[in-house]
Amino acid sequence: MNVAFFAPLKPPGHPTPSGDRALARALISALDAGGHAVTLASDLRIYEPRGDIAAQDALFADAQEEVTRLLAHADAQSWGAWFTYHNYYKAPDLVGPTVARALNIPYLQVESTRARKRLDGQWARFAAAAEAASDAAHTIFYFTHRDAETLRRDAPHGQNLRHLPPFLDRIDLPEVSTLEGPMLSVGMMREGDKLNSYTLIARTLEALPSSLEWELDIAGDGPAYGAVEALMEPFGQRVRLHGALDPIALAKLYSHASLLLWPGVNEAFGLTYLEAQAAGVPVVAQDRPGVRDVVYAPLADVDAGPSGLAAEVLNLTGKLNVLRDIGGKARAIVAECHLATSATRALNKTLESLT
Structure with a gap:
């Protein structure tokens, strides 16, 4: 089938790495x-993070121009389905439903979230558009069970909801970690939830017993790099900031990391967890919706804060047999459920039903 693909939040060719960009690329690969011919239908970015009504109005106008352009494009006549990745109230799909309806082809979404509480206030028009796009979908693939709750609650009659477990853009597992190196943290460095996770990491390190021997590698970069650097400064040479790493350099860190320490404050799910567990690296994170969909290890109680995370670190540090047991079980689940081959099967099952 010829498939039109669209990612309004962040196009797959966007220069800034992120989980959204990685998953957009992974979906295209899957x-x-x-066996499908995938066309990136548009690289228009429809993302307005501040609730700026004038900016939203401008994006509505841009989207209408894009609809007109696409319907006049010869390639559009060959499309058999339209896929939109990540429709939500800050990045609604203002293009796909109209184009799919005009071409009389199925409109499908991957990772769409419902947020009806946003139908009032500064994002009201965008939220309404996101809801309308979700309503128009023949099928919505959801990554997490938290998303599924509201998708089921608000689904129009006859809409199909399909579970698509988050997955890595690879068909095999990486080298297994020796588990004999430092702890590892991997995450973008920006204000908000990501910085909050780094703050929790610093407080967790403070809560560890002074007699415990530990080291931490951190891979990541972004506008909050200076703030993260300041958080980690009290720990001296025990914490090493590596900045942004290419896949080969990051894989090298995973190949000897003893555990991944990433609290996951308000993570949708987190590909970092899957990357670590694919290498057999156990995860220390908080018990949060989304996180629990992809982490196959005991999770720390959110209410316990840094002390709960510190207790998990303490339970694992230096216990190689325990680390191997947890990491090995997690690695096996990733192999079965979270690689591209599984995603391809799930996507094909639905696409084959459309023909």
Whole structure:
């Protein structure tokens, strides 16, 4: 099938790395592996994070121009389905439903979230558009069970909801970690939830017993790099900031990391967890919706804060057999459920039903 692909939050060719960009690329790869011809229908970014009504109005106008352009494009006549990745109230799909309806082709979404509480206030028009786009979908693939709750609650009659477990853009597992190196943290450095996770990491390190021997590697970069650097400064040479790493350099850190320490404050799910566990690296994180969909290890109580995370670190540090047991079980689950081959099968099952 010829498939039109659209990612309004962050196009797959965007220069800034992120989980959204990685998953957009992974979805294209999974569709391609399933034998489908994928066209990036548009690289228009429809993202307005501040609740700026004038900016939203401008994006509505841009989207209408894009609809007109696409419907006049010869390639559009060959499309058999439209896929939109990540429709929500700050990045609604203002293009796909109209184009799919005009071409009389199925409109499908991956990772769409419902937020009806946003139908009042500064994002009201965008939220309404996101809801309308979700309503128009023939099928919505959801990554997490938390998303599924509201999708089921608000689904129009006859809409199909399909579970698509988050997955890595690879068909095999990386080298297994020796588990004999430092702890590892991997995450973008920006204000908000990401910085809050780094703050929790610093407080967790403070809560560890002074007699415990530990080291921590941190991979990541972004506008809050200076703030993260300041948080980690009290720990001296025990914490090493590596900045942004290419996949090969990051894989090298995973290949000897003893555990991944990433609290996951308000993470949708987190590909970092899957990357670590694919290498057999156990995870220390908080018990949060989304996180629990992808972490196969005991999770720390959110209410316990840094002391709960510190207790998990303490339970694992230096216990190689325990680390190998947890990491090995997690690695096996990733192999079964969270690689591109599983995603291709799930996507094909639905696409084959459309023909």
